[in-house]
Amino acid sequence: MVYDVVIVGAGAAGFGCALTLASANDKFDWAKDKTYLMLDNDGSDLKVGKYCNVAGVEPGINGVDLLVNMKKQLENYPACQLKSDTVTKIEKNAENFTVTTQNETFEAKIVVLATGLHKFEIDCEGLEVKDNNFVPKPNLIYLDNNNNIISENLYVAGLASGVPTMFSCASGDGAKVACNIFEKWSGKIAVVHDVKS
Ligand SMILES: Cc1cc2nc3c(=O)[nH]c(=O)nc-3n(C[C@H](O)[C@H](O)[C@H](O)COP(=O)(O)OP(=O)(O)OC[C@H]3O[C@@H](n4cnc5c(N)ncnc54)[C@H](O)[C@@H]3O)c2cc1C
Structure with a gap:
């Protein structure tokens, strides 16, 4: 199968992106x-x-528990799968991307890299890894982007992507990318808002 979106990295940004994307499926025909x-x-x-x-x-929540909560939250959305694996290569073909991990190969129409700021070891052509000067610590990276x-x-x-090293900035950036993808799919500005019935 060809996934519509493969997200690499399940931290604050990855979950922010995945939860926003998957929450659109039962709300819009273009995301069904x-x-x-x-x-x-x-x-x-x-x-x-x-x-x-x-x-x-x-307040005071352990990050491991926060991750568990986000994984549970994602279970509400069967359109999104979460797999434990290391991505080693991403290749652009005529139509799609081939995403290679240590164990499997996947096809995707869109790829979102939410891999954090420590290192980037995925073989991926046309991508520039830069020194991350937006953070107060040395030897960190971001990926050049517009x-x-x-x-x-x-x-x-x-x-x-170079946002400040705060949970909400990373998570919000993931949600922002999801909304950019919605715009591509729907041809108009789109967000997902749950309202009380
Ligand atoms: C000690 C510490 C304390 C902090 N305290 C706070 C705080 O009090 N408040 C606050 O707002 N923020 C805090 N932060 C910052 C916050 O944790 C980060 O901003 C946030 O986790 C960044 O989210 P991210 O998704 O960009 O990266 P990450 O959460 O680091 O997620 C990146 C994910 O990508 C995965 N990945 C990378 N490469 C690959 C690959 N090739 N294949 C598969 N997976 C891959 C990694 O395994 C990881 O799971 C703290 C950070 C640290 C280190």
Whole structure:
């Protein structure tokens, strides 16, 4: 099968993107049958933090528990699968991307890189890894982009795009990329708002 979107990285940005994308499926005809896959190798910064200043999130929550909560939240949306694996190569073909992991190969129409700021070891042509000068620590990276776009149908979200190293910035950047993808699909500005029935 060809996934509509493959998201690499299941941290704040990856979940922000995946939850926003998948929440559109039962709300819009243009999103009805879209399929999503998240691939992650369990190295999120969330695993080492404790979060007291994330708006709307229980103060003092351990990042590992925050990850568990986001995984549970994603289970509400069967259109999105989450797999544990390391992506090693991304190739652009005539129509789609081939995403190679240590164990499998997937096809995708759109790829979102939400891989954080520590390193980028995926073999992917046409992508520039730069020193991340937007953060107060040395030896970190971001991926050169123009408003989250690296090249056609290849996006970057979260710390890998150069946003400040705060949970809400990364998560919001993932949601922003999802909305950019909605615009591509629907041909107009689109967001997903749940309202009380
Ligand atoms: C110690 C610490 C404390 C913090 N405290 C706070 C705080 O109090 N408040 C706050 O707002 N923020 C805090 N942060 C920052 C916050 O955790 C980050 O901003 C946020 O996690 C970044 O989200 P991200 O999705 O961009 O990256 P990450 O959450 O790091 O996720 C990137 C994901 O991509 C995966 N990945 C990378 N390469 C591959 C690959 N090739 N294949 C598959 N998967 C891949 C990684 O395994 C990882 O799961 C803290 C960070 C740290 C380190």
